[in-house]
Amino acid sequence: MKILIAEDDEISRRVLQVTLAAEGYEVVATENGAAAWAILEKDDSPNLAILDWMMPEMDGLEVCRRARQQPTPTPVYIILLTAKALKADVVQGLDAGANDYILKPFNRDELRARVRVGKTVVNLQQNLAAQVKELENALIQVKLLQGILPICSYCKDIRNDQNYWQQLDHYITEHSEAQFSHSICPTCYESVVKKQLEKRAEKKLSNDKLPPNSNLRSI
Amino acid sequence: MSDFPDNTDGKKREYNRQSESKVANKTSFDDVDLAVLLGFADMQGEDEPDLIVELIDLYLADFPQQLSIMKDSVSRADEISLKRAAHTLKGSSGNLGINGIAAICQLIEETDSSQSFQNSNELINQMEEIFARVRLIFLAERQGRI
Numbered sequence: 264m265k266i267l268i269a270e271d272d273e274i275s276r277r278v279l280q281v282t283l284a285a286e287g288y289e290v291v292a293t294e295n296g297a298a299a300w301a302i303l304e305k306d307d308s309p310n311l312a313i314l315d316w317m318m319p320e321m322d323g324l325e326v327c328r329r330a331r332q333q334p335t336p337t338p339v340y341i342i343l344l345t346a347k348a349l350k351a352d353v354v355q356g357l358d359a360g361a362n363d364y365i366l367k368p369f370n371r372d373e374l375r376a377r378v379r380v381g382k383t384v385v386n387l388q389q390n391l392a393a394q395v396k397e398l399e400n401a402l403i404q405v406k407l408l409q410g411i412l413p414i415c416s417y418c419k420d421i422r423n424d425q426n427y428w429q430q431l432d433h434y435i436t437e438h439s440e441a442q443f444s445h446s447i448c449p450t451c452y453e454s455v456v457k458k459q460l461e462k463r464a465e466k467k468l469s470n471d472k473l474p475p476n477s478n479l480r481s482i
Numbered sequence: 483m484s485d486f487p488d489n490t491d492g493k494k495r496e497y498n499r500q501s502e503s504k505v506a507n508k509t510s511f512d513d514v515d516l517a518v519l520l521g522f523a524d525m526q527g528e529d530e531p532d533l534i535v536e537l538i539d540l541y542l543a544d545f546p547q548q549l550s551i552m553k554d555s556v557s558r559a560d561e562i563s564l565k566r567a568a569h570t571l572k573g574s575s576g577n578l579g580i581n582g583i584a585a586i587c588q589l590i591e592e593t594d595s596s597q598s599f600q601n602s603n604e605l606i607n608q609m610e611e612i613f614a615r616v617r618l619i620f621l622a623e624r625q626g627r628i
Contacts, residue, residue: 274540274574278522281533285525317569346569346591368576368584371521 264382265289265309269299269326270344271318275367279313282371283378296321303330303339310337310385311378313365316345316356324359331360336392340381344369408438514616516623518579535627538620541578545571545613549606552590556602564602565591582612 266288270276276292283290291309293299297320302308312330314323323343330339343361345352356364362384363377413422414431421434432443447456519534526533548571555564572587586609590602 272544272570272573274537274544275577277537277540278577281522281525281527284527317566346572367573 264311264385265291266378267299267302267309267312267314267339268292269294269296269312269318269323270315271295272315275315275344278371279374282374286375286378288378295319296323296326300326300329304333308339310389311340311342311381313342313344313378314361315367316343316347323361324356327356327360336395337385337388340385340388342377342381404439408435513580513582513612514619515579515581516619518577519620519623532627535624537578538624541574541580542617542620544574545583549610549613552602552606556599556606559599561599564599580612580616583609583616586612 266283268276268279268283268290270279270292271294276294280290280292291302293302296314296318299312299314300321303312303326312326314326316323323345327341327343330341341361341363343356343364344367345356345364346367347353347356353364363381365374365377412434414420415422415428419431420428421431423429423434429437432445435441436443519537522533522537548567551567552564552571555561555567568587568590572584572591575581575587576584586605590605593601
């Protein structure tokens with residue numbers, strides 16, 4: 264998982280970086296809020312961000328607010344790094360859109376634990392988003408089978424969206440999860456198949472009456 | 483009835499007493515908890531420069547810069563700049579286990595504006611003294627690692 268760090272102090276930034284890299288995370292480090300926001304704005308941005316509250320150019324709180332204004336099915340999980348231990352400050356940070364906060368100077372075990380919680384939430388969000396997408400796709404397929412379908416009165420072919428005539432079974436297979444196993448119903452057996460079989464049997468019988476080398480056998 | 487003849491002076495004395503007491507308590511322990519710094523050895527990447535040496539170098543370069551900003555801020559009576567530098571130095575010092583300096587930075591950060599500059603000079607001097615000792619410890623550790 265990719266994690267974004269925004270911390271203006273070089274030592275704290277390096278400590279965050281090595282601590283998270285040692286846990287196997289891919290770390291992207293920035294020095295201020297503006298640079299962090301430039302990364303979070305992009306597609307395929309990190310799923311988890313650790314933002315220092317006090318930073319030059321743009322503080323962590325403002326980055327939180329902007330991130331929360333972005334419509335996305337998988338919002339970034341934000342941990343705010345803050346030396347502000349007052350309850351009112353914590354509330355302000357969470358109200359701005361942070362999911363969690365860590366007091367500075369941070370304890371590395373606490374950091375690892377809180378990032379693990381964040382990772383769990385990110386994974387849940389991603390699974391949920393994937394399931395929603397799957398349901399949306401299924402709904403699209405269901406909708407395609409609704410409404411008026413042009414069908415040939417004789418051969419029962421369907422005119423598809425590209426204006427081509429397509430066999431009914433092929434059309435349904437393409438637009439749904441249904442699959443066909445072909446067989447013959449009793450009515451068709453009686454009216455079509457049985458007659459064909461009888462015709463074939465008659466032909467065989469007349470062939471048998473001909474001499475073996477007769478050319479009429481092949482007709 | 484107040485114990486102090488003048489309320490303002492009384493508050494100042496009380497503040498000074500508390501500040502000194504806090505600093506004395508914090509700095510009565512070792513200046514640096516080396517276990518914190520050496521704990522980074524677990525995170526040393528293969529084929530990468532020694533991480534502990536890197537962190538020592540960063541701190542030894544960063545402290546004088548932050549200190550200079552703080553002194554300059556006091557001389558200009560710029561409280562915001564002073565507290566910002568103290569905030570930064572508190573974070574980096576705390577992360578490397580330099581608890582004495584982190585505690586003093588916290589005091590500077592927490593000092594209310596009316597008291598700020600009267601005490602900051604003294605606190606900055608104390609920090610410099612601690613840094614001088616920490617620097618020797620760090621240089622010795624660094625020497626042993628290269």
